[in-house]
Amino acid sequence: MKYFRKTELVLARLGLIAIVLIILFGGISRSIGHPVIWSLEIAMVLFAWVSMFAIDYAFQTRRHIGIDALTNLFPPHLQRLCLWFNEICILGFLFCGVWYGFNFTWTTHNQVLPVTEISLAWLNSAVPTGCLLMVVTSLSFILQGCREKTAVVQEETC
Numbered sequence: 001m002k003y004f005r006k007t008e009l010v011l012a013r014l015g016l017i018a019i020v021l022i023i024l025f026g027g028i029s030r031s032i033g034h035p036v037i038w039s040l041e042i043a044m045v046l047f048a049w050v051s052m053f054a055i056d057y058a059f060q061t062r063r064h065i066g067i068d069a070l071t072n073l074f075p076p077h078l079q080r081l082c083l084w085f086n087e088i089c090i091l092g093f094l095f096c097g098v099w100y101g102f103n104f105t106w107t108t109h110n111q112v113l114p115v116t117e118i119s120l121a122w123l124n125s126a127v128p129t130g131c132l133l134m135v136v137t138s139l140s141f142i143l144q145g146c147r148e149k150t151a152v153v154q155e156e157t158c
Helices: 002-031 039-060 076-107 120-124 126-143
Strands: none
Touching (some): 076 120, 076 126, 120 126
């Protein structure tokens, strides 16, 4: 599982580098009078995928936004109960994201992007795939007893 997570982070980093290089290439080619019209579409697809990988990474390391001002006032056992309830609600939302995302991807798989003529499914499938990755993360967190992850190894940060 750890190898899979590291691969996911490497893909996000490579995707971000690719986006920067593609946009840079597109901008330079436009400024010299030979625009590369496909650069924005490719960058858009990569951005969708990089975003989902990064969101899952933040979810794995528990770096997502949380407002705990109210729950910090609760006793520890009630805080833990709120954590479990929150994680189950998140899991339900993610299952909806997987279900509706795959249905939407299937509905639009015959449509193509205008310039590159890449199937729109490549763009749209980032959402259900990302939600599925987060389902795995959430289930792993629940199966470990909803223990908060506080320490993050420095080498893992981007």
